[in-house]
Amino acid sequence: MAELCGIVGIGQTKHDSKRIDVSMAGLLREAAERALEDAELTWRDIDAVVIGKAPDLFEGVMMPELFLADALGGAYKPMLRVHTAGSVGGSTGIVAASLIQAGIHDRVLVAAFEKQSESNAMWALSIPMPFSVAVVAGAGGFFAPLVRGYMRRSGAPEDTGIRVAVKDRENALKNPYAHLHMEDISFDLVASSPMLWDPIRYLETCPSSDGACAMVLSSESLAAKAPTRPAWVHSTAMRSEPTMFSGRDQVMPQGILDNAEALYKKAGITNPRKEIDCAEMYVPFSWFEPMWCEGMLFAEPNEGWKMTYEGATAMDGDLPINMSGGVLSSNPIGASGLLRFAEAALQVRGQAGDHQVEGAKKALGHAYGGGSQYFSTWIVGSEKP
Amino acid sequence: MSEVEDSLSAPHRLAYTYKRSLGPVLGQFFTGLRDGRILGVRRADGTVMVPPKEYDPDTGEAIDEMVELADTGEVVSWAWVHEPRPSQPLDQAFAYALIRLDGADTPLLHAVDAGDESSMQTGMRVRARWSDEPVGAITDIACFEPVA
Numbered sequence: 001m002a003e004l005c006g007i008v009g010i011g012q013t014k015h016d017s018k019r020i021d022v023s024m025a026g027l028l029r030e031a032a033e034r035a036l037e038d039a040e041l042t043w044r045d046i047d048a049v050v051i052g053k054a055p056d057l058f059e060g061v062m063m064p065e066l067f068l069a070d071a072l073g074g075a076y077k078p079m080l081r082v083h084t085a086g087s088v089g090g091s092t093g094i095v096a097a098s099l100i101q102a103g104i105h106d107r108v109l110v111a112a113f114e115k116q117s118e119s120n121a122m123w124a125l126s127i128p129m130p131f132s133v134a135v136v137a138g139a140g141g142f143f144a145p146l147v148r149g150y151m152r153r154s155g156a157p158e159d160t161g162i163r164v165a166v167k168d169r170e171n172a173l174k175n176p177y178a179h180l181h182m183e184d185i186s187f188d189l190v191a192s193s194p195m196l197w198d199p200i201r202y203l204e205t206c207p208s209s210d211g212a213c214a215m216v217l218s219s220e221s222l223a224a225k226a227p228t229r230p231a232w233v234h235s236t237a238m239r240s241e242p243t244m245f246s247g248r249d250q251v252m253p254q255g256i257l258d259n260a261e262a263l264y265k266k267a268g269i270t271n272p273r274k275e276i277d278c279a280e281m282y283v284p285f286s287w288f289e290p291m292w293c294e295g296m297l298f299a300e301p302n303e304g305w306k307m308t309y310e311g312a313t314a315m316d317g318d319l320p321i322n323m324s325g326g327v328l329s330s331n332p333i334g335a336s337g338l339l340r341f342a343e344a345a346l347q348v349r350g351q352a353g354d355h356q357v358e359g360a361k362k363a364l365g366h367a368y369g370g371g372s373q374y375f376s377t378w379i380v381g382s383e384k385p
Numbered sequence: 386m387s388e389v390e391d392s393l394s395a396p397h398r399l400a401y402t403y404k405r406s407l408g409p410v411l412g413q414f415f416t417g418l419r420d421g422r423i424l425g426v427r428r429a430d431g432t433v434m435v436p437p438k439e440y441d442p443d444t445g446e447a448i449d450e451m452v453e454l455a456d457t458g459e460v461v462s463w464a465w466v467h468e469p470r471p472s473q474p475l476d477q478a479f480a481y482a483l484i485r486l487d488g489a490d491t492p493l494l495h496a497v498d499a500g501d502e503s504s505m506q507t508g509m510r511v512r513a514r515w516s517d518e519p520v521g522a523i524t525d526i527a528c529f530e531p532v533a
Contacts, residue, residue, distance in 0.1 A: 021408075024406075029439075043444070069442075070439075070441065074445070075443055075444070075445060120401055124401075127399065131395065
């Protein structure tokens with residue numbers, strides 16, 4: 001029987017396009033200190049540190065786990081780094097939780113970040129590597145054909161993505177940490193923004209952000225001493241598959257379907273749409289909301305867009321999605337998955353402020369990365385599993 | 386490397402200029418160098434560290450007390466470079482040395498222009514030779530030189 005894992009501290013930075021007031025270490029530190037303060041703990045109370053960020057090429061920092069050990073109080077402690085492309089924040093959270101669940105450590109600090117003002121993700125993703133197929137497109141160019149593929153097979157109305165973009169930016173207005181606070185957000189504003197990678201418009205894409213997120217995870221006995229009600233990890237799942245192979249369904253990869261099935265089975269959930277109260281999903285391009293609603297089995301195949309269209313994913317819908325404003329409103333890449341996981345935990349702890357879903361008891365955190373090939377998810381609850 | 390001629394090889398050139406925001410501590414250190422001053426930090430146990438760190442490498446506590454140090458110090462350890470490469474700090478033979486500046490508890494790595502290997506010894510006194518065109522980089526100290 002695995003140990004229970006409780007989330008006792010949550011912290012994040014104000015996400016912004018340029019945090020030139022802090023170093024990379026200082027950015028991560030800001031989130032980590034807030035997580036410790038939330039848990040009323042000090043660096044000494046932490047047994048191990050798990051850090052996540054996107055590819056080293058982004059900032060040109062090789063092995064950030066060495067460079068950032070002092071900023072995370074990691075000296076003389078077990079410290080390890082996780083990397084699974086854009087989903088890394090999620091997998092970092094899962095690795096940290098597994099250290100608690102396996103009974104190896106009692107308190108683990110998990111932290112993830114990206115400082116996009118010091119890097120260039122588009123460049124790092126576009127350089128041709130020897131002996132590999134060159135994408136030469138960055139993320140948007142890679143995902144646009146997948147979105148087009150989804151539109152074709154589902155028959156979704158052309159403006160589905162615009163509706164997602166408006167909804168997430170409206171939610172972000174309620175989140176003081178969100179990067180984008182677009183008071184003038186509207187359907188027309190998104191619809192009239194330039195087409196970047198057909199069918200993806202400029203305002204249907206995520207921003208480039210500096211930001212970090214951190215959490216303190218704790219064993220059951222120590223979580224009992226926490227000053228604030230912990231969120232409990234009910235289930236975690238990770239799946240991966242190659243970027244490209246003949247016959248692969250890139251629009252709806254087998255990996256996410258398998259991930260969803262495993263996640264719900266472990267959590268004892270048979271009807272996810274009904275049993276989950278709200279979800280933070282990795283939606284860097286608006287159309288991925290309906291796509292991942294299907295991937296996470298909230299909707300039947302080719303019907304995810306109906307959830308968006310009918311308002312089911314809005315704050316007052318039956319399954320609010322991306323209450324924080326999501327990746328479309330803040331994207332410090334390495335931290336983005338952990339931010340999804342953290343928002344799920346904030347919701348079930350009742351700490352989400354103006355973007356709180358009333359009475360949320362079970363929440364999903366979801367991240368994906370690479371060419372829709374890494375998936376990491378967790379379900380957290382206000383009650384013990 | 387072996388001399389197999391039909392093995393696969395391909396060039397891979399990276400070309401992107403990364404940026405850095407230094408933060409409050411390293412920011413002061415590099416600004417100080419531009420102004421001809423060497424700044425260290427005082428840790429909670431009273432010891433002075435240069436180059437400075439934002440967070441104590443031992444305890445992880447934040448450090449923010451800056452301390453100005455002399456530009457003179459003592460060679461703690463060194464290694465002679467007989468034939469400098471183009472990217473190295475001096476054109477003529479020199480020593481890479483760990484130098485404990487007066488007022489500091491930790492040594493700083495830099496170059497010593499001693500002319501000849503026989504002039505180098507552990508414990509010798511050295512002084513910074515400053516660049517004529519400081520830009521806010523560690524190279525604003527061109528090198529150290531022996532104090533007669």
